[in-house]
Amino acid sequence: MRIAGTVQDSIVDGPGFRFTVFTQGCSHHCPGCHNPQTHDPSGGTEHTVEELLERMRSNPLTDGLTLSGGEPFEQPEDCLLLAQGAHESGLNVWSYTGYLFEFLRDQGTEAQKALLREVDVLVDGPFLLDQRTLSLPWRGSRNQRVIDVPKSLENGDVVLFQL
Ligand code: SF4
DSSP states (O other): OEEEEEEEEESSSSSSSEEEEEESOOSOOOTTOSOGGGOOTTOSEEOOHHHHHHHHHTOTTOOEEEEESSOGGGSHHHHHHHHHHHHHTTOEEEEEOSSOHHHHHHHSOHHHHHHHHHOSEEEESOOOGGGBOSSSTTOSBTTOEEEEHHHHHHHSSOOBOOO
């Protein structure tokens, strides 16, 4: 898969210590995006899922995997394997996306829907410059929701994540 990079021990991409994978490629092009270098799908570097899982598992203090970007849902097959690998290791899975939860659930491709079902918490929606905030945890703009995915899928409506 193509990635822009990884971070060990991130404390800003979800609760606890997180292994964050910044996927390469994003078609949303939100004005004011903080990671414009991740937009080009042919940029970044190529890595195997196994290599990334090995890197994630090398730190016993890691609490969870976070898929960020870029747009993780534009590489859904590989991100699904990463998420499954994290769950097999007892780690929780968070993902960022510029898509809305409802779009992925109802109109996503089969691969995107499969990835959504493997994610525990989804921070959804594009970054909107006029709603930019530094005061809300885990989000760059106020429109973005921190969603409990299993409860939302079960409920038929969005249930926000509570710590
Ligand atoms: S979805 Fe994220 S990575 Fe993509 S343009 Fe928007 S803020 Fe940037």
